[in-house]
Amino acid sequence: QKEVEQNSGPLSVPEGAIASLNCTYSDRVSQSFFWYRQYSGKSPELIMSIYSNGDKEDGRFTAQLNKASQYVSLLIRDSQPSDSATYLCAVATGYSSASKIIFGSGTRLSIRP
Amino acid sequence: DAEITQSPRHKITETGRQVTLACHQTWNHNNMFWYRQDLGHGLRLIHYSYGVHDTNKGEVSDGYSVSRSNTEDLPLTLESAASSQTSVYFCASSDPSGRNGGYEQYFGPGTRLTVT
Numbered sequence: 275q276k277e278v279e280q281n282s283g284p285l286s287v288p289e290g291a292i293a294s295l296n297c298t299y300s301d302r303v304s305q306s307f308f309w310y311r312q313y314s315g316k317s318p319e320l321i322m323s324i325y326s327n328g329d330k331e332d333g334r335f336t337a338q339l340n341k342a343s344q345y346v347s348l349l350i351r352d353s354q355p356s357d358s359a360t361y362l363c364a365v366a367t368g369y370s371s372a373s374k375i376i377f378g379s380g381t382r383l384s385i386r387p
Numbered sequence: 388d389a390e391i392t393q394s395p396r397h398k399i400t401e402t403g404r405q406v407t408l409a410c411h412q413t414w415n416h417n418n419m420f421w422y423r424q425d426l427g428h429g430l431r432l433i434h435y436s437y438g439v440h441d442t443n444k445g446e447v448s449d450g451y452s453v454s455r456s457n458t459e460d461l462p463l464t465l466e467s468a469a470s471s472q473t474s475v476y477f478c479a480s481s482d483p484s485g486r487n488g489g490y491e492q493y494f495g496p497g498t499r500l501t502v503t
Contacts, residue, residue, distance in 0.1 A: 379427065
């Protein structure tokens with residue numbers, strides 16, 4: 275079992291709809307969770323961090339965390355063509371600040387006009 | 388503005404040659420990381436450093452080495468390049484004293500390496 279799992283997609287969503295991206299992780303002691311966006315040929319860009327159970331909203335993005343189910347998701351409201359990218363889920367293992375981040379393989383999102 | 392840069396952006400080399408990829412950050416972050424990204428594998432950690440003179444192996448460290456002589460730079464060396472090391476390489480940094488433990492990593496633009 276991979277430490278961080280994502281559906282590779284592609285996930286196709288019509289413009290203006292809600293895109294829902296999901297991620298599961300295996301390490302129960304994980305405390306910090308991240309979503310990165312990566313455009314084709316570019317480097318990953320941090321877009322959301324979440325550390326507590328529940329929802330965290332930032333503009334059109336909402337991250338949701340359920341530690342009991344070891345599940346983290348990213349919702350993108352009012353999807354725009356510029357949201358078309360690969361979204362990487364990342365999980366920090368352990369408790370100390372020296373923890374490493376484990377990345378999922380990413381979900382490719384395509385917003386169709 | 389503070390930033391993280393990588394050079395070269397593109398490199399073609401021959402099997403068996405030694406190659407060094409540079410990473411330089413001006414955020415004064417203690418933590419620095421090297422990843423490779425390949426189709427189907429996502430980002431895999433090669434080496435990482437938590438400060439000057441500190442280096443640690445990641446999950447795919449064989450054939451790679453790093454050294455950290457100052458806070459700003461973490462060069463990645465391929466001792467004897469192999470075709471299996473053809474990949475896109477990303478450097479990242481984080482501030483361990485940052486909010487929430489400073490796990491948030493910020494990436495450089497990447498180096499595309501081709502080994503022929």
